[in-house]
Amino acid sequence: MGNGTKADYRPKIVVNAAGPWIDRVNGLLGLQTKLIGGTKGSHIIIDSPDLVAALKGLMVYYEADDGRVCLVFDYHGRALVGSTDIFADDPDKVRCEDEEIDYFLESLAGLLPDLKIHRSQIVYCYSGIRPLPAADNTAAGLVSRDHSTPRQAPDEQRPYPVISLVGGKWTTFRGFAEEVCDQLLGELQHERRLSTRSVPIGGGAIYPQTDAEKAVWLKRLVALHKVSEARVAQLLERYGTTASLILADESAGYRLIEGTDGHSDVEISWIVRNEAVQHVMNILVRRTLIGVNGALTSSALEYIAQICGGELGWSEIQIQSEIHNVISELAESTG
Numbered sequence: 001m002g003n004g005t006k007a008d009y010r011p012k013i014v015v016n017a018a019g020p021w022i023d024r025v026n027g028l029l030g031l032q033t034k035l036i037g038g039t040k041g042s043h044i045i046i047d048s049p050d051l052v053a054a055l056k057g058l059m060v061y062y063e064a065d066d067g068r069v070c071l072v073f074d075y076h077g078r079a080l081v082g083s084t085d086i087f088a089d090d091p092d093k094v095r096c097e098d099e100e101i102d103y104f105l106e107s108l109a110g111l112l113p114d115l116k117i118h119r120s121q122i123v124y125c126y127s128g129i130r131p132l133p134a135a136d137n138t139a140a141g142l143v144s145r146d147h148s149t150p151r152q153a154p155d156e157q158r159p160y161p162v163i164s165l166v167g168g169k170w171t172t173f174r175g176f177a178e179e180v181c182d183q184l185l186g187e188l189q190h191e192r193r194l195s196t197r198s199v200p201i202g203g204g205a206i207y208p209q210t211d212a213e214k215a216v217w218l219k220r221l222v223a224l225h226k227v228s229e230a231r232v233a234q235l236l237e238r239y240g241t242t243a244s245l246i247l248a249d250e251s252a253g254y255r256l257i258e259g260t261d262g263h264s265d266v267e268i269s270w271i272v273r274n275e276a277v278q279h280v281m282n283i284l285v286r287r288t289l290i291g292v293n294g295a296l297t298s299s300a301l302e303y304i305a306q307i308c309g310g311e312l313g314w315s316e317i318q319i320q321s322e323i324h325n326v327i328s329e330l331a332e333s334t335g
Contacts, residue, residue: 010159010160011160012160012188013160013162013163013184013187013188014029014160014161014162014163015162015163015164015165015180015184016029016163016164016165017165019091019129019131019165020036020038020091020129020130020131021091022036022164022165022166023035023036026152026162029158029162030157030158031158033150033152033164034134035133035134035150035164035166036089036132036133036166037087037089037132037133037134037135037136037143038087038088038089038091038129038130038131038132039085039086039087039088039129039130039132040084040085040086040087040088040094040127040128040129040130041082041083041084041085041127041128041130042083042084042096042097042100042125042126042127043080043081043082043083043096043125043126043127044080044081044082044096044101044104044122044124044125045075045078045079045080045081045122045123045124045125045292045293045294046078046079046080046081046117046121046122046123047078047121047122047123047294048078048079048115048117048121050115051072051079051108051115052074052077052078052079054112054115055072055073055074055079057074058073059071059072059073060072060073060111062107062111064103064106064107065106065107068084068085068141070082070104071083072111076289076293077293078123078293078294081104081108082104084100084103085140085141086100086140087140088129091128091129094127094128094129095125095127095332096125096126096127100127101119101125105119123292123293123294124285124291124292124293124294126285130145130169131165131166131167131168132144132145132166132167133148133166133167144167145167145169146167146168147165147166147167147168147172147176147179148166148167149163149164149165149166149179149180149183150163150164150166151163151164152164161187163180163183163184165180174197178195178196178197202240202242203239203240203241203242203243204240204241205240205241206241207240207241214236217236217241218232218233218236221243221244221247224247224251225244225247225248225250225251227247227250227251231247231250232247234262235247238288245270245274246266246267246270249269249270250264250266250267252266254267257300257304258297258299258300259296259297259299259300260288260290260295260296260300260304261289261290261293261295263288263290265303265307268283268304268307269307269311271283271288272307272308272311275287277308279325280301280304280305280308280322280323280325280326281322281326281329283304284296284301284304284326284330290304291326291330296330301323301326301327302323305319305320305322305326306319308322309322
């Protein structure tokens with residue numbers, strides 16, 4: 001509460017959308033559930049112009065020696081390779097292991113034997129747990145990728161139901177969200193008044209659909225903000241039409257930060273103010289690709305941390321702590 005007092009909230013329904021942490025969160029609510037049987041998927045990003053050129057702009061699906069289907073595609077000038085499918089139950093400790101990296105490199109050697117890909121070309125590794133439904137005695141690759149909303153009924157200690165969001169994936173999240181909202185509206189006995197089914201999200205809003213529309217969009221933004229067409233095109237590629245908001249700030253002048261693959265000080269400031277940034281790592285690997293593509297330098301990290309600290313009111317001690325944490329996390333991610 002704004003006046004410093006505490007308030008109790010008594011929900012009619014609780015939705016547990018904690019992903020691979022669902023069973024742990026249910027435990028905090030007094031529920032003993034085994035809804036999640038997650039599998040780990042790891043990926044690597046390789047800085048290899050030869051590999052990117054060989055892909056010819058295509059996303060290539062191929063079968064590794066163990067029969068698993070892998071993929072490799074051009075990811076902003078690097079090659080992204082994935083993924084593994086291994087049972088894992090601790091999302092806080094998941095990481096891309098050495099044997100997984102070996103697996104990827106061996107599979108690429110089988111796909112493109114004339115190319116020589118080395119570990120030293122890996123600029124980033126990452127891993128996450130798919131929040132799949134629990135499925136005992138089932139091979140990891142055969143666990144359903146569908147989604148469901150199991151409901152725990154109210155009881156004497158907990159006078160509200162708990163609905164857990166199990167499964168689903170990036171390509172189905174909007175449909176899943178719509179189903180959940182319909183279920184909640186039914187529970188609350190309300191009619192749906194609005195639908196977001198056809199509403200573009202974020203930088204997808206009014207995004208130019210053809211080359212001709214893109215040319216018009218670029219020309220308009222160049223004239224409006226007095227910046228180069230190359231800069232407008234670069235930000236459109238990164239952020240979609242949200243680029244117009246960043247360009248409005250950059251129209252007063254900006255400085256490109258060396259070691260960030262063309263990101264500016266104004267751009268970073270805008271991200272901190274508008275994208276719910278809490279840590280420098282949020283900027284480097286989630287809001288941008290600066291920490292992912294192998295371009296980041298120590299001086300760029302220091303500069304970005306200072307921008308972040310200035311926007312969020314951090315002390316110099318906190319800024320240096322953030323820098324230390326980034327170095328530790330990227331060392332873990334890149335090996």
